[in-house]
Amino acid sequence: MKIRAIDDLPLRALRTLGARRGWLLSAPDSLRVGFGRCVARIELPSGVNDVASARRELDAWSGDLPDHAPVAVTAFASLPFDRSAPGVLEIPEFVIVADSSGTWLMSESEDESWRAHLEDLDDADQEVQLATEMIYRPSGESYAHSVAVAVERLRRKEVSKVVLARSVSGATSAPIDPASLAQRLRVREPNCTIYALPLPDGRRYVGASPELLVRRLGTSALCHPLAGTIALPPHVDPQDYHAWLLGSSKNLHEHALLADEVVATLADHYDQVEADPTPSIVTLRTVAHLGTWIRATGAPEESAPHGLELLTWLHPTAAVGGLPRAEAYRTIRELEPLDRGHYAGPVGWVDARGDAEWWIGIRGVLVDGPRFEAWAGAGIVPESDPTSEREETRDKLASVLSSVVVDRI
Structure with a gap:
């Protein structure tokens, strides 16, 4: 691979290209876009349970760029x-x-062939469409029943927290343009990281994640877990809702379970782990969350955790799974009627140096021509009310789907 600085980059066209037929991760303070053919596929046959062979394959690319290069080969x-x-x-x-640090291009050649991919791109200006089909799994009534069953298990202390999710799938009158969807999400959720990535089954996963699972840079790691949610009605001052969320014992308890889990996990691998003493508010377009910044430092440079190893240790956090992890996962399998697939899985990048940035794949839409599928979940604790949790998933689904279809749910 060769690397060079570039100027006068057409960012809008680049985002369109990445979202429509490449790889796109657009954060508020950075942008990573892949395009062209896939030159290497590194398999994880056992998922994040075993990343050793994938790490070795990725490490083999480390010699392709000099040690002092500002970026490394990225997957x-x-x-x-x-x-x-x-x-x-x-x-x-x-x-x-x-x-x-600047704007950099990595490629196998030093010519200008990359620019041809940016030519003749249709604008990402497709409007939201009418839904011709909409199916909820499970129904609102069935979901509330599952929450009630989970609450009983929580009160018997079989599990401390569990996240239950539901989905909506459907179709529109014309194929959905992933680039237009990504652009709308970027405008509506400027505080989120926009992702648009290909899946092995040919679909594309496009979303706006507010939740940083982990960022690994050298010998340090940064996490920003979110748990505890309140809906924000339109045209209101969110400050009153923020105050309610910061004073909600149920939401504070749910958030503390998550933050404590992440701190404990990082403490097993880093000398120093510091977390904000109290959660802060993360405000999105239609909801607000409690969030805590957690920083880990002090790992020796030669043995600093790799960006893939951090996935093994952290995923899934209690933000999307539950606690204890095994018991929560068993509850999810029993009470959720469908396989989540890529919903709530890690989305992001990792490079040949072991640096990485992984976000939790939520607030997204799986797109395949005119067909779409979206998911939303709610964290269930002993104090949870089934009706309120059902409405939370409804609000989250409505927020995502408003970028795809005209119909509100």
Whole structure:
């Protein structure tokens, strides 16, 4: 791979290209886009349960760029929620990285052939469409019943927390343009990371994730777990709702379970782990969450955790799974009627140095021509009310689907 700085980059066209037929991760402060052919596929046959062979394959690319290079060979991935399900990392022919260090192009050649991919792109201006079909699994009534069953188990202390999800699938009158969907999400959720990634089954997963699972840079790691939610009605001052959320014992308890889990996991591998003393508010377009920044440092440089190893240890957190992990996962399998697939799995990138940025794949839509599928979940604790949790998933689904279809749910 060769690397060089580039100027005058057409960012909108680049985002369109990545979202429509490449790999796109667009954060508020950085951009990573892959395009062209896939030059390498690194398999994870046992999912994130065993990343050793994938790490060795990725390490083999470390000599392709000098040690002092500002970026390293990068692989993109959207991985399944099930930590044992097979996954794949993909290294594109061209990768552009734009962050505080500058704008860089990685490619196999030094010519200008990459620019041809940006030519003759249709604008990402498709409007939202009418839904011709909409199916909810489970129904609102069935979901509330599952929550009630989970609450009983929680009160018997069989599990401390569990996240239960539901889906909506359907179709529109014309094929959905992933680039237009990504652009709408970027405008509506400026505080989120926009992702648009190919899946092995040919679909694309496009979403706006508010939740950083982990960012690994050298010998440090940063996490920003979110748990505890309140809906924000339109045209209101969110401050009153923020105050309610910060004073809600149920939401604070749910959030503390998650933050404590992440701190404990990182403490097993880093000398120093610091978390914000109290959660802060993360405000999105239609909901607000409690979030805590957690920083880990002090690992020796030669043995600093790799970006793939951090996935093994952290995924799935209690934000999308529950506690204890095994008991919560068993409850999910028993009470959720469908396989989550890539919903709530890690989305992001990892490079040949072991640096990585993984977000939780939520608030997204799986797109295949005119067909779509979206998911939303709610964290269930002993104090949970089934009706309220059903409405929380409804609000989350409505927020995502408003970028796809005209119909509100």
